[in-house]
Amino acid sequence: MENKNWKDILTKDASVEDLLQLSSRVLSFLAKRLVRILVVALVFGVLTFLISLIFYQPKQKAVYIIAAEEETVSGFEGLMAQFGMDVGGSNPGGVFSGESLVLLFKIRSMIERALL
Numbered sequence: 001m002e003n004k005n006w007k008d009i010l011t012k013d014a015s016v017e018d019l020l021q022l023s024s025r026v027l028s029f030l031a032k033r034l035v036r037i038l039v040v041a042l043v044f045g046v047l048t049f050l051i052s053l054i055f056y057q058p059k060q061k062a063v064y065i066i067a068a069e070e071e072t073v074s075g076f077e078g079l080m081a082q083f084g085m086d087v088g089g090s091n092p093g094g095v096f097s098g099e100s101l102v103l104l105f106k107i108r109s110m111i112e113r114a115l116l
Helices: 006-011 016-032 034-055 077-082 099-115
Strands: none
Touching: 016 034
């Protein structure tokens, strides 16, 4: 088997023997430099980790607030009813009480599971 140049193998018709020779040359090249490749990968991995510890700041933070509802009817009752929030009538306890409060926490836990 003659020692062909890899450019000749890639640009012209090549036999299986030529391809095996090329792959063995590539693997021996990588094996000779395996330690160097691993050290460079480790150094850049550690460097990236340290940079992320120094410069990373959370961009968004989710918080929720539950406000106690007043018993008096406000002028926003009609506006809230347009958005599907029943302040009076069918939910006498208010939006943030009873079953509505349990539903609010279920929705929050579903969002947490989806995002985390």
